[in-house]
Every structure is written in structure tokens, then in C-alpha cells.
Amino acid sequence: MYQISELQQLLDQGINNYPYPSSPRNLYEPVSYLLGLGGKRLRPALVLLAADLFEGDVEKAIKPAMAIEFFHNFSLMHDDIMDKAPLRRGKPTVHARWNDETAILSGDIMLIEAYKLITHVDAEILPQVIHVFNKVATEVCEGQQMDMNFEKESSVSISDYIEMIKLKTAVLLGGSLQIGAIIAGSTTINQQLINEFGTKLGIAFQLQDDILDVYGDPEKFGKQVGGDIISNKKTFLLIKSLELAKDHLKLELERLLIDQKIAAEEKVSRVTAIYNALNIKEIAHKKMMDYANDALECLDKINVADDRKLILKDFATHLIMRDK
Amino acid sequence: MYQISELQQLLDQGINNYPYPSSPRNLYEPVSYLLGLGGKRLRPALVLLAADLFEGDVEKAIKPAMAIEFFHNFSLMHDDIMDKAPLRRGKPTVHARWNDETAILSGDIMLIEAYKLITHVDAEILPQVIHVFNKVATEVCEGQQMDMNFEKESSVSISDYIEMIKLKTAVLLGGSLQIGAIIAGSTTINQQLINEFGTKLGIAFQLQDDILDVYGDPEKFGKQVGGDIISNKKTFLLIKSLELAKDHLKLELERLLIDQKIAAEEKVSRVTAIYNALNIKEIAHKKMMDYANDALECLDKINVADDRKLILKDFATHLIMRDK
Numbered sequence: 001m002y003q004i005s006e007l008q009q010l011l012d013q014g015i016n017n018y019p020y021p022s023s024p025r026n027l028y029e030p031v032s033y034l035l036g037l038g039g040k041r042l043r044p045a046l047v048l049l050a051a052d053l054f055e056g057d058v059e060k061a062i063k064p065a066m067a068i069e070f071f072h073n074f075s076l077m078h079d080d081i082m083d084k085a086p087l088r089r090g091k092p093t094v095h096a097r098w099n100d101e102t103a104i105l106s107g108d109i110m111l112i113e114a115y116k117l118i119t120h121v122d123a124e125i126l127p128q129v130i131h132v133f134n135k136v137a138t139e140v141c142e143g144q145q146m147d148m149n150f151e152k153e154s155s156v157s158i159s160d161y162i163e164m165i166k167l168k169t170a171v172l173l174g175g176s177l178q179i180g181a182i183i184a185g186s187t188t189i190n191q192q193l194i195n196e197f198g199t200k201l202g203i204a205f206q207l208q209d210d211i212l213d214v215y216g217d218p219e220k221f222g223k224q225v226g227g228d229i230i231s232n233k234k235t236f237l238l239i240k241s242l243e244l245a246k247d248h249l250k251l252e253l254e255r256l257l258i259d260q261k262i263a264a265e266e267k268v269s270r271v272t273a274i275y276n277a278l279n280i281k282e283i284a285h286k287k288m289m290d291y292a293n294d295a296l297e298c299l300d301k302i303n304v305a306d307d308r309k310l311i312l313k314d315f316a317t318h319l320i321m322r323d324k
Numbered sequence: 325m326y327q328i329s330e331l332q333q334l335l336d337q338g339i340n341n342y343p344y345p346s347s348p349r350n351l352y353e354p355v356s357y358l359l360g361l362g363g364k365r366l367r368p369a370l371v372l373l374a375a376d377l378f379e380g381d382v383e384k385a386i387k388p389a390m391a392i393e394f395f396h397n398f399s400l401m402h403d404d405i406m407d408k409a410p411l412r413r414g415k416p417t418v419h420a421r422w423n424d425e426t427a428i429l430s431g432d433i434m435l436i437e438a439y440k441l442i443t444h445v446d447a448e449i450l451p452q453v454i455h456v457f458n459k460v461a462t463e464v465c466e467g468q469q470m471d472m473n474f475e476k477e478s479s480v481s482i483s484d485y486i487e488m489i490k491l492k493t494a495v496l497l498g499g500s501l502q503i504g505a506i507i508a509g510s511t512t513i514n515q516q517l518i519n520e521f522g523t524k525l526g527i528a529f530q531l532q533d534d535i536l537d538v539y540g541d542p543e544k545f546g547k548q549v550g551g552d553i554i555s556n557k558k559t560f561l562l563i564k565s566l567e568l569a570k571d572h573l574k575l576e577l578e579r580l581l582i583d584q585k586i587a588a589e590e591k592v593s594r595v596t597a598i599y600n601a602l603n604i605k606e607i608a609h610k611k612m613m614d615y616a617n618d619a620l621e622c623l624d625k626i627n628v629a630d631d632r633k634l635i636l637k638d639f640a641t642h643l644i645m646r647d648k
Binding site: 021023024026027078081082100101104105107108109111112113115116119123124126127130131134137138141142144145146148149 | 405432458466
């Protein structure tokens with residue numbers, strides 16, 4: 001079996017040597033720029049890991065895996081316009097470096113390139129693979145819409161929030177694994193189990209992200225701790241706190257959310273104090289571990305020798321134990 | 325065989341009864357809004373016409389035809405943001421009625437819906453159909469990028485212009501016909517011929533559009549005559565005039581292009597006078613007829629009884645003889 005680092009190297013090779021058309025240059029340049037910023041290539045690695053788990057031909061899964069990475073970066077390019085984000089992986093976003101028009105059209109071509117890449121599978125499994133890819137693509141857009149809607153809604157429930165992160169983030173992990181499983185010719189039940197493993201793990205991954213944004217070690221985390229608090233982002237921590245806080249804590253939290261004058265640092269420290277008083281970190285951690293354990297249970301049920309599952313188990317453990 | 329009006333009715337039914345997911349409502353509402361503005365459904369009708377020409381099952385071609393209409397409207401939704409267009413078919417564009425973010429994300433989901441619809445073909449032809457669809461989708465984006473690039477370029481050649489309108493507009497007509505032909509199980513050579521027929525016809529169609537923008541009857545044309553002149557759009561007429569004009573005509577044309585103060589009406593009338601002096605309408609008409617005749621020659625070569633071709637011949641004649 002392959003190690004993850006070997007798979008990531010295969011993916012980097014494929015992505016770095018991607019044969020972009022030479023013209024129109026300014027259509028394809030932003031695509032290669034964004035993909036060239038790197039990243040951990042987690043999602044496409046999942047396609048290859050699943051193909052390998054079910055003893056498929058990993059080489060055959062590389063182009064579909066690249067499709068996943070192109071799709072993920074398409075969604076980042078467009079989301080960054082919508083979120084007016086200046087930076088991505090520490091570098092200017094495409095719309096900031098070029099302009100909105102460029103980021104719209106280069107994002108579009110990136111989505112179309114993803115569809116080109118995903119068709120590089122044997123004809124007999126193409127309908128299945130495209131079906132999974134279409135479903136995931138739809139859900140990611142729906143999740144992004146929900147996320148944008150939440151910004152304007154006065155109250156969001158935990159179940160709506162979980163549904164949103166499931167769609168926006170988690171289903172792509174599940175779908176990536178399922179596509180790898182289809183390519184390897186695994187059974188339908190194994191495909192479903194590995195999809196569910198990825199989806200639950202994806203939810204845990206996002207919850208851990210929420211926790212790290214507040215409780216991460218600033219030196220390891222690599223971005224501003226408390227960024228979500230400063231922007232009033234409706235994360236699991238904030239939604240749960242609004243649900244649990246009573247009396248003066250609730251009043252203070254609500255006041256902090258509408259205070260336009262408060263210094264960022266003070267806001268972070270006072271909201272964090274409320275989170276601490278409510279034990280939010282532990283509650284969020286428990287929720288995260290519930291999803292992680294559900295994920296691992298799905299992995300257990302997959303009908304494959306246990307030693308083949310070790311890499312995915314390690315991968316999952318690494319994702320939820322990460323501190324950055 | 326079906327009449328075009330019958331096919332358009334089938335398409336309207338399919339599009340008007342499209343089962344959008346109920347949520348997130350604000351993701352799908354702009355999609356149904358834009359598609360609901362109507363239009364002639366020319367491109368999807370071509371899928372059905374080609375399926376019918378080759379004695380295929382037209383019912384089987386309806387969803388792929390709808391894919392073409394969804395794709396076309398996706399490109400309109402995103403192009404309208406990039407062009408900052410306030411109106412589409414006389415109604416506010418999606419980004420004007422909602423906002424840019426909505427038009428980006430609803431456009432994305434529309435492209436993904438197009439991919440869902442295009443997969444509704446028999447599994448054995450799916451790879452071919454997706455291949456044609458991917459190629460066309462790529463070319464349409466490349467054409468849009470070229471068109472945007474032309475705005476900033478000081479000089480554009482006729483051959484670059486023809487290449488741009490081919491990509492931005494014509495290949496979608498050709499690809500629509502080819503997809504219909506594939507669904508009907510026609511031969512590869514017939515597929516290529518009908519694609520070429522559509523592509524050449526598409527170029528003629530756009531050249532006729534350029535002519536009508538200046539020489540159309542204001543009462544029939546439905547939009548402001550001379551709009552392209554006012555915005556200095558590099559159409560066939562302007563590019564050819566810049567190529568042919570000499571001495572004082574060239575100087576005057578160049579001066580009119582940079583004159584910020586001139587009244588719109590006067591600009592239109594003076595540029596039109598230069599076009600007239602250069603015989604541009606006739607030159608453009610001849611070019612248009614060359615492409616139309618090339619198109620009809622391709623149609624002639626298709627290995628199908630001549631009487632089956634009458635509807636497409638009429639369709640072509642109607643497109644190039646139209647005055648609106």
C-alpha cells in the first residue's frame with residue numbers, strides 16, 4: 001500500500017505538470033496560480049487512499065483525484081469573491097490579485113476542467129462516478145448558500161449548523177472516498193460506508209476547526225486566533241453559547257456581538273471568557289469526538305482486512321488531534 | 325417529424341416544470357427567474373432537431389437539450405456580472421435584482437444542473453456526449469475571455485474576431501446539434517458535418533447580429549440601434565472599417581472612438597456614415613453569406629434524405645434573413 005506522502009507527491013506531480021492550454025493566457029493563469037499555492041491535497045489524497053484500500057489501481061485514480069482538487073479550488077476561488085477574502089494560504093486571492101471578473105471566469109473554467117478530469121475513468125463506471133460528483137458539487141454550493149444565509153439570520157440552530165458544514169465541507173470528503181472506492185470496484189455497501197466515514201469525519205474536522213480558531217496555539221495555528229469571534233461568525237461555539245447562556249452571560253454575549261466600538265483583542269478575550277464559563281470547548285470537543293467515533297465505526301464495518309484500514313485510521317486520528 | 329414550434333413547446337414544458345429543490349430557496353430562485361424570462365430556446369431546439377433529423381427518439385433528447393439551455397443561461401448569468409449589464413430580455417439581470425454573490429453562486433449551481441441534465445443519456449453514449457459538452461463549455465469560457473480581452477486591446481484582427489465569436493457563440497450551436505446526432509445514433513461523419521453546419525451558422529448568426537445592431541429597423545430590433553457603436557464594441561463592422569479606412573476617414577473614425585463628449589445619437593450617425601462610405605454593410609453581409617453557404621454545404625453533405633433536412637434549412641434561412 002501507498003503512504004499518504006507518496007500519494008501527495010503523485011498528486012503534486014499531476015497538478016504541477018497539468019497541461020493548461022496556452023491561450024487565452026489570462027483565463028488559465030489564475031487557475032495555475034491558485035493550485036500552485038499548494039495546500040495539503042487532503043481531498044484528492046482521499047480518492048487515492050480509498051482506491052488503494054480496496055486494492056484498486058491507484059494510477060487510474062489520479063485524474064479523478066485531481067478533479068476533486070480542481071473542484072475544491074474552484075469553490076475556494078468563487079467563495080473568496082463572495083466573502084471578499086483578501087488572502088488564501090497567505091497569498092492574495094485571485095480576485096484580489098486580478099479582479100472579480102477574472103475570478104468568476106477562471107473559477108468557471110476550473111469547474112469545467114474538474115468535469116473533464118472526472119471523466120477519465122472506465123466507461124462502465126462513468127455514470128456512477130459522475131452521479132456522485134454531481135451530487136457533491138450541488139451540495140457544496142447549497143452549503144455555501146446556507147453559510148451566507150446564516151450571516152443574515154438572527155438565530156441558527158445547531159442542527160442547521162451541522163447540516164451546513166456537512167454540505168459545505170464534509171460531503172466532499174465522503175464523495176472523494178466513494179469515488180476512489182468506485183474506481184477500485186468495491187461493493188455498494190463498502191462505497192456507502194466509506195462515504196459515511198468521510199462525511200462524519202468531515203463534520204468532526206470542521207468542528208475541530210471551530211475549536212482551533214478560538215483555542216489554537218497562535219504560534220502553530222498560523223492565522224489570527226479569534227478571527228471567528230471578531231467577525232461574529234456563527235460557529236458551533238457561538239451558536240451553542242447563545243443556546244446555553246442565561247441571564248447576565250446571555251446579555252453580555254449579545255451585547256458583545258453588536259458592539260461596534262470594542263477593540264478586537266478585548267472582544268476575543270471577553271467572548272472566550274463566556275465560552276469558558278459555559279464549558280463550550282469541552283462541549284464542542286465531545287460533539288467532535290462523537291462524529292469522529294461514528295466515522296471510525298463506519299470504517300470498522302468496511303469489509304476489508306483490518307491492516308489495510310490503518311492508514312485511513314491514522315489519517316482520521318491525525319485530523320481530529322491536529323492543533324493547526 | 326416535429327415542427328420547431330412543437331419542440332419549443334416540449335422544452336418550455338420541461339423548463340417550466342423543472343423540479344428545483346425547495347432549499348436553499350435563494351440559491352434556486354434566480355435560476356428559475358432567469359430561465360423563466362423565456363427566450364427562443366434556439367440552442368436546445370437544435371438538440372431536438374438533430375435527434376429528429378437522424379430519426380432518433382426526441383423524447384430521449386429533451387433532458388440533454390435542457391442541459392444546453394441551462395448551460396447557456398449559466399453563461400449569460402455570469403457574463404452579465406462581468407459586463408455589468410443591467411437588463412436581460414428587458415428585465416433586471418440576476419446580479420442587478422439580487423447581487424453579485426447571488427449571481428455567482430446561482431450561476432455555479434446552474435452549470436452543475438446542466439451537467440446533471442446532460443448525463444440523462446444511455447450509458448454507452450455518455451462518454452461521447454460529455455466529451456462534446458465539456459469541449460463546448462471550455463470554448464464558450466475561452467470566447468468570453470477573448471471578448472473581454474478585446475475591450476482592452478488597441479487592435480484586433482478579423483481572424484481573431486471570427487475566432488472569438490466562433491468560441492463564444494457558434495460552437496454551442498454546433499455542439500447542440502452534435503449531441504442530438506449522437507443521441508440519435510448517427511454516424512461519426514454525420515455528427516461532424518452537423519456540428520460544422522451549426523458552427524458556421526453560428527458565426528453567420530453573430531455577424532447578422534453585428535449588422536442588425538447598426539442597420540436594424542428600430543421598431544423591429546427591440547433594442548437601441550447603434551448600441552455597439554456607442555460602446556465602441558469591436559464588432560466585425562468596426563474592425564473591418566479600421567482596416568479599410570484611409571486618410572481623413574480613418575482619422576475621423578479614430579477620433580470618434582475616443583471622443584468622450586459627443587452625443588450618442590451623433591456618434592451613431594457619424595460612425596454609420598463612415599461605415600456607409602466604406603460599404604461595410606455589404607462586406608459584412610457577404611462574409612455572413614459565405615459562412616451561411618458553407619453551413620448549408622455541410623448540411624447538403626449529410627447522408628440523410630433531403631426532405632428530412634428541410635426544417636434545418638428553413639431554420640438556417642430564417643436565422644440569416646431575420647431582421648430582429
